[in-house]
Amino acid sequence: MSERTENEIKARVVLQQCLHAQLQVKPPDGENQAEWVEINRGMVIYICFFKGAAEDLIPKMVNTLLNMKLCETEAGKLTSVLQLPGSVLIVPQATLGGKPKGKGMQYHGNIGKDEGLKLYESFVSHCQSELSACTNSDPHTELKHGTYGNRQVLTLDTNGPYTHLMEF
Amino acid sequence: MSERTENEIKARVVLQQCLHAQLQVKPPDGENQAEWVEINRGMVIYICFFKGAAEDLIPKMVNTLLNMKLCETEAGKLTSVLQLPGSVLIVPQATLGGKPKGKGMQYHGNIGKDEGLKLYESFVSHCQSELSACTNSDPHTELKHGTYGNRQVLTLDTNGPYTHLMEF
Numbered sequence: 001m002s003e004r005t006e007n008e009i010k011a012r013v014v015l016q017q018c019l020h021a022q023l024q025v026k027p028p029d030g031e032n033q034a035e036w037v038e039i040n041r042g043m044v045i046y047i048c049f050f051k052g053a054a055e056d057l058i059p060k061m062v063n064t065l066l067n068m069k070l071c072e073t074e075a076g077k078l079t080s081v082l083q084l085p086g087s088v089l090i091v092p093q094a095t096l097g098g099k100p101k102g103k104g105m106q107y108h109g110n111i112g113k114d115e116g117l118k119l120y121e122s123f124v125s126h127c128q129s130e131l132s133a134c135t136n137s138d139p140h141t142e143l144k145h146g147t148y149g150n151r152q153v154l155t156l157d158t159n160g161p162y163t164h165l166m167e168f
Numbered sequence: 169m170s171e172r173t174e175n176e177i178k179a180r181v182v183l184q185q186c187l188h189a190q191l192q193v194k195p196p197d198g199e200n201q202a203e204w205v206e207i208n209r210g211m212v213i214y215i216c217f218f219k220g221a222a223e224d225l226i227p228k229m230v231n232t233l234l235n236m237k238l239c240e241t242e243a244g245k246l247t248s249v250l251q252l253p254g255s256v257l258i259v260p261q262a263t264l265g266g267k268p269k270g271k272g273m274q275y276h277g278n279i280g281k282d283e284g285l286k287l288y289e290s291f292v293s294h295c296q297s298e299l300s301a302c303t304n305s306d307p308h309t310e311l312k313h314g315t316y317g318n319r320q321v322l323t324l325d326t327n328g329p330y331t332h333l334m335e336f
Contacts, residue, residue, distance in 0.1 A: 012333065014182060014331055014333070046329075046331050064268070067271050068268065068271055068272070068273070069271050069272045069273075070273065078272070080271065091329075093329070093331050095330050095331055095332050096331055096332065096333055098332050098333075100232070100236065100334060103235050103236055103237050103248065104236070104237045104246070105236070105237075105238065105332060151327070151328040152326075152328050152329065153326065153327055153328055154324070154326045154328070154329050155324065155325050155326065156322075156323065156324040156325075156326075157323050157324075158320075158321065158322045158323065158324075159319070159321055160319040160320050160321055160322070161214075161259075161261070161320065161322050162263050163182055163214050163261050163263055163264055164263050164264065164266050164273060165180065165182070165264055165266075165333065166268060
C-alpha cells in the first residue's frame with residue numbers, strides 16, 4: 001500500500017475481531033419485527049467501494065482478507081479467520097468512503113449504488129466460497145452479511161477489536 | 169486529505185457512533201475484578217499515531233473531530249458530538265497503523281511507545297477541555313478513555329456505526 005495516492009484506492013475495508021456480533025438485516029415494518037443475523041467468534045468486515053472498482057478486484061481482496069493473520073487463537077497466537085476457524089460478518093459501510101469538507105463529509109468518491117451492490121454481492125459470494133472450501137472449516141463457523149443500502153444496526157462484543165484498515 | 173501519500177500521515181482515526189459502549193481500562197488481577205468505563209449515546213474515537221506526529225497536531229485534530237457533523241439527532245439531522253451533545257470514548261488502537269506484509273501486519277510506521285503515550289494523553293486532555301468548554305454541554309455527556317498499551321476489551325451497541333476514517 002506504500003505511496004499510493006488516495007485516488008487510486010478502489011476499496012476500503014475496516015476489520016474488527018469479535019466474540020459476538022449482531023446485525024439488523026431488515027428493519028421493523030408495521031407489525032413485523034426487525035430481522036437480525038449474528039455470528040460468534042470471528043471477524044467483522046466493514047466494506048466500501050470507490051469509483052473505478054471492478055469485479056476483478058474481488059477474488060484478490062477476499063483471498064487477502066480471509067488469509068490475513070489478524071485473529072487470536074486460544075493460545076494467543078495470530079492466525080487467519082479461515083484457520084481459526086472463525087465466522088465472518090460483512091457490513092456494507094459506504095460512510096468509509098467519506099472525505100472531510102469543512103465540518104461535513106462528502107462521498108463523491110464512492111461507487112454508484114447499482115455497481116456497488118453488484119460488487120458487494122460478488123464479495124459476499126466469494127467469501128462464502130472460500131469459507132466453504134476451507135478444509136479447516138467447522139460447522140460452527142458462518143458467513144453473515146448486512147443488506148446493502150440499509151442502516152447497519154450493529155452490536156459488537158470483543159476481547160479487543162484489534163481494528164485494522166486495509167485498502168485495495 | 170487528497171493526494172497525500174501514506175508516509176505523510178501522522179495520525180489515523182476511525183470513528184463509530186454508538187448508543188452505548190463499554191471499555192475495559194484495567195484487566196482482572198488476582199482477586200481484583202476488571203475495571204470498566206462506559207458511555208451512552210456518542211462517538212467512539214479509535215486513534216493511532218505515526219512516526220513524526222507531534223504535539224502541535226493535537227489541538228487541530230481534536231477540534232476537527234469533535235466538530236465534524238457525524239452524529240444523528242433524534243430528528244435524523246447530522247450534527248457534531250459537541251452539539252448533539254454526546255459522549256466520547258477514546259480507544260488507543262495501535263493496530264490501525266498496520267501495513268500488510270505477506271499474510272501478516274507490520275507496524276513499523278507507528279510512533280514509539282513513550283512518544284505515543286504523551287500524544288495520547290494530550291489528545292484525551294484536549295478532548296476533555298473542548299467538551300467542558302462547550303456551552304451546549306449536558307450533565308449526561310462524558311469523556312471516557314482506554315488505557316494506552318492495554319488490550320482494549322470493548323462492547324459496542326449502535327443504531328448504525330456509521331464508520332468513518334480520518335487521517336491527519
